[in-house]
Amino acid sequence: MHGEGMPRDGADDSPSQRDSVATRAALRRRQLGLSQEELAQRAGMSVAYLRQLEGLREDFDPAALMRIAAALGMPYEELLRGRDDAPPGGGPAATHPVLMRLSEAECWERLGTHGIGRVALSADAGPVLFPVNFLVDARTVVYRTDPEGAAAATAGERVAFETDHLDEQLSTGWSVLVTxxxxxxxxxxxxxALAARPGAEPWAGGVRTLWVRVVPGQVSGRVIRTRG
Known part of the structure; x- marks a missing residue:
């Protein structure tokens, strides 16, 4: 899934950096004996978007790259920049970020009661992503939209919802995916009752009379924690 408007990571975006990220991802995938289809399934995204992320051909969504790193069983920073060798002379190890899985309870804790996220729907050209403000209601995600708008999922349609928080300065963050x-x-x-809750008013304005509830089939999350 493509996160439109997501900022680039602070890493160097030269052609050599893009190539090295693609090389590390492809090498690790081959070491694990995974096809692109199998890795895409593990990471919860389409094969087409996985190929786009592996090549970093345009602005990428750090949260999606986090899911690729987790599916490959490697730290996010290692996928993005490569491994840092230990300092010479046996000095103390440098502090570095490590990508870890969140439990379902931890995912709901990070979702909180309301916030801003992205809902992914299927289209002829592939998955499309729309920013929405959401509410958490009894372990479901609810958002309000225009009944005729692009984000108006039909009842019974398979959807995905993602939200995250990333701090590039501290190299920390988390991402939660609900499908x-x-x-x-x-x-x-x-x-x-929903309309009376804080955060229920649509940020985009307009006619937003349709309430869509995402009933989870699977909830997963990743967090980048700093370790010495």
Whole structure:
């Protein structure tokens, strides 16, 4: 899935850097005996987008690259920049970020009660991603949109929702991915209760009368923690 408008990582974006990221990803994938299709499935993305990320041919979504690193069983920074050798003379090891899985409970803790995320829907050309402000309601994700708008998932449609927080200065962050089916919230009492909650007002404005609930089939997350 492509995160539109996501900033580039602070790493050098020269052709050699792009090539080295692609080389490290491809080499590790071959070491694990994985095809691109198998790696894409592990990382929760399409094969076409995996190929785009491996080549870093345009602005990339750091959260998606985090999922690739996790699927390859390697630290995010190692995938992005390569391994750092230990300092000479047996000095103390440098502090470095490590990519770790989040439990489902930890994922919901990071989702909180409301915030901003991205919902991914299927289109003829492939997955498309839309920014939405969301609410968490009884272990489901709910967002409000225009009934005729592009983000108006149909009832029963398979959808994905992703949100993250990244700090490039500290090389830390997390990403949570929710995949499941869309439902339309039509009960008037439920709609009133959702509309009264903080964060329910759509940031984009306009006619946003359709409430879409993402009922999770799977919840997964990754976090970058700093270790010595």
């Amino acid at each position: 499941g089916a869309a439902e339309h919230v039509t009960d008037p009492e439920a709609v009133r």
